[in-house]
Amino acid sequence: MTDYNKVLRSFIHFQEAAGFKLVSATDGEDRIKNPSTQEAADWICGTDEGTLSFTKEGHRITAFAVLGNEAYCTIADAGWKKDCPAKILKDFDDAWDAFSHKWEALEA
Secondary structure, three states: OHHHHHHHHHHHHHHOOOOOOOEEEOOOOOOOEEOOOOHHHHHOOOEEEEEEEEEEEEEEEEEEEEOOOOHHOOOOEEEEEOOOHHHHHHHHHHHHHHHHHHHHHOOO
């Protein structure tokens, strides 16, 4: 059985290592601001899905987590404003890819 709390914490750590700051987590209904990594993972694990929002250089990117997927697919999508610079999107995507590759290899 997948420990989604551990998976979500891992995703947050990959994004933080890429320079993103976790600014909120939602459980589909309520939101907590400036959670710790553990608080955010616990918050989302209380439901089947939720979001993690990050900022870098004033730009916000929100990742959509769906529990029940394979670990490497737990982050199912992301959203951002149209004016988000390509470099910031690339940094986010690179960290997301590294996270996915790590968990895909662990499940193989």
